[in-house]
Every structure is written in C-alpha cells, then in structure tokens.
Amino acid sequence: MMPRLKFVVKGRSKLMADQTTGKKENAITPSREANFPEWYQQVIKASDLAEASTVRGCMVIKPWGYTIWENMQRALDDMFKETGHVNAYFPLLIPVSLLEKEAEHVQGFAKECAVVTHHRLEDNGKGKLVPAGPLEEPYVIRPTSELIIGQSYSKWVQSYRDLPILINQWANVFRWEMRTRLFLRTAEFLWQEGHTVHATADEAIAETLTMLDVYETFARDWLAIPVIKGKKTKDEKFPGAVDTYTIEAMMQDRKAVQAGTSHFLGQNFAKASEITFLNEKGESQFAWTTSWGVSTRLIGALIMTHSDDDGLVLPPKVAPKQIVILPIFKTPEEKAKIMAFVTDLARNLKSKTFCGQALRVEIDARDIRGGEKSWQHIKKGVPLRVEVGPKDLAAGTVFVGRRDTHHKQKTSINTHEFIETASQILTEIQGQLLERATSLRDSHTKKIENLTDFRAFFTSSGDDDKTIHGGFAAVHWHEDAIGHPILSELKVSPRCIPLNWPQENGVCIFTGKPSDQRVIFAKSY
Numbered sequence: 001m002m003p004r005l006k007f008v009v010k011g012r013s014k015l016m017a018d019q020t021t022g023k024k025e026n027a028i029t030p031s032r033e034a035n036f037p038e039w040y041q042q043v044i045k046a047s048d049l050a051e052a053s054t055v056r057g058c059m060v061i062k063p064w065g066y067t068i069w070e071n072m073q074r075a076l077d078d079m080f081k082e083t084g085h086v087n088a089y090f091p092l093l094i095p096v097s098l099l100e101k102e103a104e105h106v107q108g109f110a111k112e113c114a115v116v117t118h119h120r121l122e123d124n125g126k127g128k129l130v131p132a133g134p135l136e137e138p139y140v141i142r143p144t145s146e147l148i149i150g151q152s153y154s155k156w157v158q159s160y161r162d163l164p165i166l167i168n169q170w171a172n173v174f175r176w177e178m179r180t181r182l183f184l185r186t187a188e189f190l191w192q193e194g195h196t197v198h199a200t201a202d203e204a205i206a207e208t209l210t211m212l213d214v215y216e217t218f219a220r221d222w223l224a225i226p227v228i229k230g231k232k233t234k235d236e237k238f239p240g241a242v243d244t245y246t247i248e249a250m251m252q253d254r255k256a257v258q259a260g261t262s263h264f265l266g267q268n269f270a271k272a273s274e275i276t277f278l279n280e281k282g283e284s285q286f287a288w289t290t291s292w293g294v295s296t297r298l299i300g301a302l303i304m305t306h307s308d309d310d311g312l313v314l315p316p317k318v319a320p321k322q323i324v325i326l327p328i329f330k331t332p333e334e335k336a337k338i339m340a341f342v343t344d345l346a347r348n349l350k351s352k353t354f355c356g357q358a359l360r361v362e363i364d365a366r367d368i369r370g371g372e373k374s375w376q377h378i379k380k381g382v383p384l385r386v387e388v389g390p391k392d393l394a395a396g397t398v399f400v401g402r403r404d405t406h407h408k409q410k411t412s413i414n415t416h417e418f419i420e421t422a423s424q425i426l427t428e429i430q431g432q433l434l435e436r437a438t439s440l441r442d443s444h445t446k447k448i449e450n451l452t453d454f455r456a457f458f459t460s461s462g463d464d465d466k467t468i469h470g471g472f473a474a475v476h477w478h479e480d481a482i483g484h485p486i487l488s489e490l491k492v493s494p495r496c497i498p499l500n501w502p503q504e505n506g507v508c509i510f511t512g513k514p515s516d517q518r519v520i521f522a523k524s525y
Helices: 014-019 036-046 063-082 103-112 146-156 201-221 268-273 297-306 332-350 370-379 390-395 415-443 451-457 485-490
Strands: 050-052 059-061 093-095 115-118 121-123 129-131 134-141 165-174 188-198 228-231 243-250 256-264 276-278 284-286 288-295 323-327 361-363 384-388 397-402 410-414 445-447 472-476 493-498 518-522
Touching: 036 297, 059 063, 063 165, 063 188, 063 201, 063 297, 103 268, 146 165, 146 188, 146 268, 146 288, 188 201, 201 228, 201 243, 201 256, 201 288, 243 415, 243 493, 243 518, 256 297, 268 288, 288 297, 297 415, 323 332, 323 370, 332 361, 332 384, 332 390, 332 415, 370 384, 384 390, 384 415, 390 397, 397 415, 410 415, 415 445, 451 472, 451 485
Parallel strands: 323 361, 323 384, 445 472
Antiparallel strands: 050 059, 093 134, 115 134, 121 129, 165 188, 188 288, 228 243, 228 493, 243 256, 256 288, 276 284, 384 397, 397 410, 472 518, 493 518
16 A cells, blocks of 8 residues: 655745735635535635526536536446446426326425426517417426326336336426525426336335435545435425435535435335236236436535535545646746646646546646636635646656645645656545545534433524534434424424434433434434
8 A cells, every 4th residue: 555645834936825825815705604605605606616597596507517517427327327227318398187196296396396388489569579379288397207207117017027127317307496505406406317117115125225325325435425324204205205215414514415315106106107017927016116316416515515715625536627737937938848847747647547537637827827826726626736837847846735635735746756646645535525524424413312402402502593503413203293393493304214223212302202213303405
C-alpha cells in the first residue's frame, strides 16, 4: 500500500499568496451556522449548478450540475444492468381514466397533478394565443408512471414464462409543488424509475430489497453519503404500496433527506392494470409488482452533506472534473514553457485511471486573475487544484490543493510522484468525505426514552430558529402514535424503521403502549 500523503501549508509567491488569503468576499455568505437554507442556495449559485426557471417551480440545470447528474446516472445505470435490468421509455402523458384505476394512488397524487385539457393553441384575433378545442379526455403529466407502464405490461405478460420483467426508465416527472427549492423539491425533476413484474410475492419482495441495497451502495460508495436503510411507517408509505423502503441521509443541519425509495406494490397495481398470467398449473393469477427510484434530489443531498463555507465540495467519483491545472506565468516566454509543461502533465494524468475510468483533467488557461480563477474552482468543488509556475517548472514540482482540506492547505509534490499518486489522493478524498459524514450522523443519532427529552432534542436552545440542532431520534413507537400532535408542533416525522437494527422491547413514548422496535424521527426536507 502506498503511503498516505500529508498536505501542509507551504510558502508561495505573492501571486499564490493572494489566492489563499481567504478574504471574506470569497467565502459563501451567510455561513452554514448563520443560515443553512440560504447558505445552500448561495452554494448552488456560486458553483454554477442551477438556477430558477421562468416556469413556476422549475429549474435550469446548468452544465456543471448536469454533468454531476450524468456521472450519477452512468454509475447507477451500470449497477442496474449488473442486476439484470434493462432500460425502456414510456409516455409523458397519462389519461385521467387510467390514473383513477388505483384509488389510493390517485388520492395520494391528486393535489400534485398538472392536467392537460386542450389539444392546441389558436390566435384569438387580438394577437394572443389561447387554448382551442378541449380534449375528449384530460391527460395528467406523469407524477410517476406505475399505471401507464402497467398498461403496457398487461399486454406483454401472458404466461409465467414471460416473467420476471425488469425494466428501468430514465425520465422526467412533474408534481405541482407549492414550495420549491432547487434540486430538493421542484415541480419538474429528473429521475429513474424501475418497474418490475414477478410471479410470486417472495420474488417481488426480494427485488424491492435488492434495489434498496443498490441505492445504499451507490450513496455510500459514490456519493460518500452514509444512509440508514429502513421501512417506512404506514402513514409515510408510497400511495398504493403494500410496503415502502427507504434510505435516509442526515444533512449537516441535522435534517433528513429521503435519498431513495423502493416499493413492494403487492398485487394492487397489477389488479388496477390487469396484469395477469397463467401459472405453471395453467391458472390465471395477478402478478406482483415493484417500483423504485432516485432523482436529482441526490444533488441537493450531496451539497448539504459535504459542502462548506467556501462552496461546493464534491466526491471525486462524481465530480465533472477531478483535477484542474492552473498555469501561472507573467511573460510570453514563461507562458510558452509552462503551457508545454502542463499540456504534457495533463496528458500523463489522463493516462491514469480512477475507479476504472481515465482521470478527468482540465487545464484552465483563461486570461483572468490567478486568485479569482482558483476561487472559482474551489467554489465548484473540484477535488484537486494543481498550480504550476516558473519556480515549479524549474524544481520539477507542482503545487497541489485538496478540496477536502482548508483552501490554504497545499503542498509541493514532485511532478512524477504526483502523476503516480493522483488516483490515490482522490481515493483518500472520497474516503475522508465518507468518514466525516458518518461521524456527523453517528454523533447526532440518539436514543430517546420520553417526550420531554424528545421535545428538547428538536427544540432550539436559543431565540434564533435558524440555529442548527436536532438530528436522528431513535424512539420506541407504536402505530397508534400516527398523527400525535407533538409531531406537527415540532415539524418532525417518522423517517424509517431501521432494517439492520435489532428488535428491542420498550414502551412507545407517544402512547405508552408496548413496542418491540425503534423508529428514526427527524425534521426533513
């Protein structure tokens, strides 16, 4: 095993010192501690991830943000295919009559549906376009696709020999959200939705849990986000599902993000869509189905898990660029020599691999101030910044800054050594981010035994409600506690019943009734 590289503060020329002064105007304001929600918005703006659209509640995902999504998508798609799934695509519009076939489902999404009622626009004679003739039947822009996909499955499935069907769709959906926040909750968002059909309940349940494991692995190994796998309580499950499973992540403000869900749908949607098959005995029966999905909400979770008061921090595995090289020169002669050097450096780095792919390297030779250029890459979360000036060229070294450490903490490394160890450094950054996030989650997860302590855990100790407090409260719970007034008062909800925690006898803190399990409660996004 190669030695762990230690990064320390080293002296630099005045130009480089200007890049690392950490002047207040370069930092994100307000800070996380001062106002976490506003800090989150400012990180998105400073890192150029996305912006609000003129379409109410929607966002424009800019190239840096979209490349993060593409990297997530690529990794997840590979994982799906390794588990036997294939991709397909289904319509955006769903007839209202189709949506009505699953009563609990339609009730759960009715308030979020955007409805298409007319088939074209026409000039009203006054220079304005107005809706023309109404449709014979209104359409809903998909809030999710169980029923429109089920309609196709009902035609594809005839016999047990046609099963299982294991299909995933990469798509957009639309939910008419009243209060939106970039990435975390927007009216239109990007996601994947898996929809599978099985001959038995056991097979469908196994599929549901397999995909939950895939999500956990992806969150941990690619996003460096530790999660708790669990089952949703009855009041929190997906409309129409028998059981909903989730991965819950803790953000730096101690709130929870539901980072992915996997649903065992039983035969509910099969009955609504008439998905039947002949079993081995020649008997007709309804199939068993599942659905599961993650969305661009993961980018929001990524921001709130790792970023700091200097801007975005990205795990190297999903960073659009893993290494940026910043050439520093004053004269045309210096420029020619240094550009030749960094071009060769970039070529050598790109010949190396990280997680089975060539290193993603960029030379930033834009004609702007060195300090401004460096700060732009700090704010965008580039894992490694490599600075090369005349003295480095003469010494055969490069000056390297890691995004997971303070922006002033850099070190001078022999060029050949850096080329050979760049992938190791990125691995260390990926691991360090996971360690930090795990430590924060574990230190703010607490077993609570009574309502007094429960209230205190989620109540600010000061007058400023923006103060960070709370976390994951693990409490004994009984189903009769659903709707307890203290939950709405504190804006706290049950996040999940952890799957890998041992059963434990106790008393529900809300009802006083016997309980054999603890449930995670938290404030959430």
